[in-house]
Amino acid sequence: MSGTALRTRPGRAARPPRAWRAVRDSRWGWLLAVPAVGLIGGFVLYPALNTLLFSFTDFNGLTPASFVGTRQYEALATDAVFHRTLLNSALITVTVTVLLVCLPLPVAYWIHRGIPFRRFFRTVLYLPVVVPIIVSSVAWKWMLDDNGLVNHVLVSLGITREPVSWLSDPGWAIWSVAGVIVWRAFGIYLLIYLAGLATLPGEHFEAAAIDGAGHVRTFANIVVPQLRGSIVLSSVIAFVAAMRTFDEIYVLTGGGPVNASKNTAYYIWESAFSFFKFGYGSAMAVVLLALVLGLVLLGLRLARVAR
Amino acid sequence: MGPIKRRRLLTGGALVLVTAVVSACGVFGGTTGEPASSGSGPVSLEFWTINLKEGYTPYIEGAIRRYEQEHAGTTITWVDIPDFEQTQSKLLAAISGGATPDVVNMTPFILPKFAATGTVYSLDELAPDVPSIAAEYAPGLWDAGVIGGKAYAIPFYGSVSALIYNADLFREAGLDPDKPPADWDEVFAAAEKIHEKTGASGFVQTLDDFDDAGNPSDILAGQAGVPLLSDDGKKAAFATPDAVRHLERYAEGVKKGWIDRTSVNGGVMDGAKVLAQGKTGMVFLGPWILRWLQDNTDAETFKKFKVAVHPKGAGGAANGFLQQFAVPKASKHPKEALDFARYFSSTVLELAKQAPVLPGLASVADDPYFQSSPEIKVLVDQDVKFYWPKHPAVAELFAALRTQFQAALLGDKTAEAALKDAAGEWDRILPVGQ
Numbered sequence: 001m002s003g004t005a006l007r008t009r010p011g012r013a014a015r016p017p018r019a020w021r022a023v024r025d026s027r028w029g030w031l032l033a034v035p036a037v038g039l040i041g042g043f044v045l046y047p048a049l050n051t052l053l054f055s056f057t058d059f060n061g062l063t064p065a066s067f068v069g070t071r072q073y074e075a076l077a078t079d080a081v082f083h084r085t086l087l088n089s090a091l092i093t094v095t096v097t098v099l100l101v102c103l104p105l106p107v108a109y110w111i112h113r114g115i116p117f118r119r120f121f122r123t124v125l126y127l128p129v130v131v132p133i134i135v136s137s138v139a140w141k142w143m144l145d146d147n148g149l150v151n152h153v154l155v156s157l158g159i160t161r162e163p164v165s166w167l168s169d170p171g172w173a174i175w176s177v178a179g180v181i182v183w184r185a186f187g188i189y190l191l192i193y194l195a196g197l198a199t200l201p202g203e204h205f206e207a208a209a210i211d212g213a214g215h216v217r218t219f220a221n222i223v224v225p226q227l228r229g230s231i232v233l234s235s236v237i238a239f240v241a242a243m244r245t246f247d248e249i250y251v252l253t254g255g256g257p258v259n260a261s262k263n264t265a266y267y268i269w270e271s272a273f274s275f276f277k278f279g280y281g282s283a284m285a286v287v288l289l290a291l292v293l294g295l296v297l298l299g300l301r302l303a304r305v306a307r
Numbered sequence: 308m309g310p311i312k313r314r315r316l317l318t319g320g321a322l323v324l325v326t327a328v329v330s331a332c333g334v335f336g337g338t339t340g341e342p343a344s345s346g347s348g349p350v351s352l353e354f355w356t357i358n359l360k361e362g363y364t365p366y367i368e369g370a371i372r373r374y375e376q377e378h379a380g381t382t383i384t385w386v387d388i389p390d391f392e393q394t395q396s397k398l399l400a401a402i403s404g405g406a407t408p409d410v411v412n413m414t415p416f417i418l419p420k421f422a423a424t425g426t427v428y429s430l431d432e433l434a435p436d437v438p439s440i441a442a443e444y445a446p447g448l449w450d451a452g453v454i455g456g457k458a459y460a461i462p463f464y465g466s467v468s469a470l471i472y473n474a475d476l477f478r479e480a481g482l483d484p485d486k487p488p489a490d491w492d493e494v495f496a497a498a499e500k501i502h503e504k505t506g507a508s509g510f511v512q513t514l515d516d517f518d519d520a521g522n523p524s525d526i527l528a529g530q531a532g533v534p535l536l537s538d539d540g541k542k543a544a545f546a547t548p549d550a551v552r553h554l555e556r557y558a559e560g561v562k563k564g565w566i567d568r569t570s571v572n573g574g575v576m577d578g579a580k581v582l583a584q585g586k587t588g589m590v591f592l593g594p595w596i597l598r599w600l601q602d603n604t605d606a607e608t609f610k611k612f613k614v615a616v617h618p619k620g621a622g623g624a625a626n627g628f629l630q631q632f633a634v635p636k637a638s639k640h641p642k643e644a645l646d647f648a649r650y651f652s653s654t655v656l657e658l659a660k661q662a663p664v665l666p667g668l669a670s671v672a673d674d675p676y677f678q679s680s681p682e683i684k685v686l687v688d689q690d691v692k693f694y695w696p697k698h699p700a701v702a703e704l705f706a707a708l709r710t711q712f713q714a715a716l717l718g719d720k721t722a723e724a725a726l727k728d729a730a731g732e733w734d735r736i737l738p739v740g741q
Binding site for chain 1: 399403573574581700
């Protein structure tokens with residue numbers, strides 16, 4: 001082999017410029033991304049941009065829209081119902097997120113460690129997820145009625161003397177809605193944690209057992225730290241889903257009584273599709289989107305800092 | 308690709324996207340213009356009904372088939388929307404997408420908005436002699452489609468509130484089931500007695516989310532007899548001492564239990580369910596609910612339910628609701644659509660024989676069938692009125708009223724404060740909701 005051969009770079013002159021090469025090499029990647037980009041663009045970005053645009057109009061769904069500047073946002077600032085819905089959204093979201101992140105974790109651990117009838121429990125706890133939301137909500141509406149099954153059981157067992165107005169008492173309505181959401185979604189988060197637990201090496205649990213750690217210490221010192229990724233994922237999913245809650249409120253309470261269980265997502269729907277105020281509804285949607293995005297990003301950053 | 312070209316590409320892409328978004332506003336621009344000329348070629352009409360597929364398909368399909376046979380070259384495509392809320396959102400989506408039906412089943416609850424925005428034809432744009440068409444229909448039902456002096460809809464079928472009651476609970480309470488309450492003082496007295504003697508509530512009158520029943524306006528205008536709006540229609544007029552007294556009775560009833568708490572936050576079907584369970588004495592619904600009660604109770608229970616005319620209120624007529632046909636402006640064959648709508652409203656006797664509904668056509672209501680049983684007779688034996696305001700923002704007005712009623716019924720506010728606050732809300736909504 002000659003020294004010239006070592007110094008020169010055969011074929012270099014025939015190769016295309018580096019930038020073009022990068023494009024050529026990645027063209028298949030781009031092509032494969034086209035369907036996903038198209039779907040996201042068509043079904044997420046385009047509607048989101050449309051919503052932003054409509055929020056500066058008086059669009060009513062039927063006639064051409066006129067630009068009204070920031071009038072819709074100014075109206076939001078003084079709308080007591082909107083403020084109430086924000087508070088309700090926060091109450092539902094915090095309750096649902098905390099319960100859905102915390103409750104399924106120990107249950108998943110018990111199932112993972114092989115409690116008797118684990119398949120039965122896994123199936124039963126996941127069952128509400130596969131029942132259509134409207135069907136389960138209607139069933140709960142009947143059970144939570146003043147004359148419903150829940151009150152019948154509570155009164156029969158002497159737990160309460162009078163039926164509790166789960167859905168028609170402003171003090172209870174929002175918590176009833178949150179409870180039904182937690183019941184329905186529990187299985188999803190259980191599944192996330194079970195999947196996370198399945199990835200943990202068995203040696204961790206064996207070592208803990210050899211060191212004499214009981215279930216509580218194993219759970220606190222091994223399961224929770226090791227499943228941090230699943231917990232963050234669950235928190236984000238639960239948070240976003242809770243902020244968007246609609247079906248349960250629609251069926252159970254209609255947002256009442258006295259707006260006690262009306263959240264922002266419901267108010268957006270009501271304004272747009274019941275009151276024909278699409279511009280106003282869009283402004284609320286933009287505020288909600290900004291809140292959700294901001295809080296999710298903040299949460300993720302805090303999770304990174306903690307790690 | 309260099310960074311400048313890439314930037315240009317991105318900028319170009321963004322411009323295309325923004326242009327697409329802006330142009331989309333044009334898509335949402337509604338429809339205007341003259342009625343399409345009806346040529347002699349084939350005519351295809353899309354026909355929307357609300358929740359009639361289940362149980363009434365043979366009737367609808369049979370009526371369509373007959374029309375098609377009588378009108379060679381005309382094809383009807385029937386689409387049934389399972390519920391009222393969906394009709395509104397689907398219609399909006401269809402109008403936005405430029406694919407509207409030709410004949411659509413509406414209610415007086417949403418018609419004012421479509422009329423105010425010019426999205427549906429006024430009938431005088433399609434027919435030369437609207438008064439002669441109007442003369443064919445029951446005046447109270449026709450009037451529900453007249454907005455600002457113009458008719459926008461053909462009545463299809465309606466219903467009128469009746470008193471449906473549990474005769475067994477009446478007997479247990481020492482009331483005569485053959486003499487049901489005739490006015491609202493008697494209703495309240497009977498309700499107190501039923502609750503006192505049986506423990507069941509006296510009645511359910513939901514403030515409801517089933518918007519087209521309009522119960523909040525019935526409570527004020529029908530029962531208490533107070534006008535909802537000022538003469539010029541620009542101000543709320545219901546915050547009167549009579550209305551306060553009437554609402555106070557409701558609040559007292561809920562507090563003491565002789566009005567079922569389901570009234571506060573339930574819908575129409577929740578009230579029916581409480582009646583079916585034997586836990587309330589009375590509900591005030593159209594006789595159509597009897598079919599549901601029959602399907603959802605055993606024969607022994609169903610025998611307990613009786614029907615009577617709606618208790619007389621100070622408003623003088625029973626609360627009604629109505630299904631109408633309107634012709635959207637985007638229809639390609641609006642004149643044929645109107646013809647089909649009028650034809651279909653004439654077939655309602657067939658529907659009435661399956662479910663107790665009130666026909667829009669006066670000649671059909673005169674049919675001897677409507678004297679054949681108490682639950683049918685009650686439809687034609689009483690005056691009917693649509694008490695709700697024919698205002699484009701009627702849904703928002705009712706939402707405000709319902710919220711304040713709930714506050715009063717739950718004791719969060721006095722009846723006087725609730726009505727005053729509701730009137731304030733109406734005064735805010737009425738001018739901007741036009």
